[in-house]
Amino acid sequence: MGRLDVSVNGGKRGRHTPDGDHPSKDLKRPKKGELNFLPDYPEGMAGHNLEGARQLLVQEMMKAKPDALLVKKEMDVTFALRRQEVVNEKPAINLMLQRWPALFTESQVYQEFGRVVGTNLRESFFGSLDSYSASLVELFRKKKGLTGQLLAALLHQTKSSEPTDIRCLCLRGLPIILGDDPSEFFKTSCDAADTAYSQIPVGILIQDETSPLNPSRVGIILEGNVAMDGLPNLPQAFCVLFGLIYALHLDYPKCMKHTFNFVQQVMLKLGKSQLSPKIQTLKNQLAE
Template sequence: MYRYRTTKSATESQRFTISQVPIEFHRINNVNLRNQFYKELDRHTHKLITLYRDKATKTGKIAEDLAKLMRIYDLQEQRDVNMRRALVLRALPVYLREDASKFFRTCNSANGPDLTDTPVALLTVVTDDTTDATLFSPESICIVVEDEILVSGPTNLADSFLLLFGYIYALDLKYPKNLELTFTFIQKVVMCLEDNKPLKGRLLTLKNDLFNE
């Protein structure tokens, strides 16, 4: 199960290639990283989006942020499974009232990113003519570990997210600061990896909402 230890250097991180991360994850947890992630994420997608939409009709900053994400999503002409998955993952920390600004990062491809104090993150590369749709269909996503780009190029946000989750286990990294609820949800509800610690507060409420009809 997940152990909260200090991060390792990005140089040491490179000993795991993209193809080796799922193998190491399976060795640690006896779980197929990709199959489990998408099976449970897709299982809960419809209910999660329903919860997001309901919350977006309320008042307050969280509702406004969710409403903005839903508007961008609804304006897309083609909303395929990858876009739905991206919406679920981008909106999850908002719904859980966590600050994902240092995890979901963006940079202009011409300027390059400032990755100072970035333990782990997903960095979307944008251009001057980037539209709001980039939230769900980015041109390029980089996986950042300890201020350095570890993997560059995937354009599928969900694939990048699950790969980073695999790296967290393979390298025994800490969950991103301010996103412990989000990653604990992925760990326990999506990946079904228990640590014998009960869910409390917002996480327990969300889990109950998902499993109770």
């Protein structure tokens, strides 16, 4: 964070500014362990310079094969401009798709997460998920009652012990064991134009109904729009979606808040160390 962070939070009510906004109103502060929440512009560059770089990016992304090195370079340069837009203006996803199309590519989602958090998302996410998978599957098998029945159905659908299948099982079972409601998060549709998810703020679109637990084609829903399409499997889509939430400064979906907080706090070890009772209980069970 830099001087921009100070300026956007200026004018809050205090001893010398009794007529300012309430100190907690729209406060621009990192909440999920972001290291570069609102960085300053690169030294010697102003908004108009960065806007030119942004337009160059848009033109490059219109090509059939964009230059990956050029895209990365300009995305690095325009990071502060993008964060100012995302944090201060909270633009609609449709507008972000137009202004920053490179941000909605898998490689740049991972790069942006690195810029914001300073962590390799893909490596950390899958490394942690794989380290917990055996304990999670064992816990799924032990659960009784309605939760146990739902988990047993997932276990029955798991066709092999291949890493992707086990990752799918864990990611589908996590919200059940944490008491979330994944029915409004995982949506199934054969048609990317389907309106069944138009009211979904954040979700994953399963586009291959032949294998709903481990689909071979998955999309990402943001604000009722398919923001990314054709991802090869559910774990990959979940990881990319987590990165997009950071890149676009989005809230976690309410129906999956425990699951996303588990990923953030336990799997990736980001943000505050104090865990909610449900997450602490699961963490303790996985450590047994």
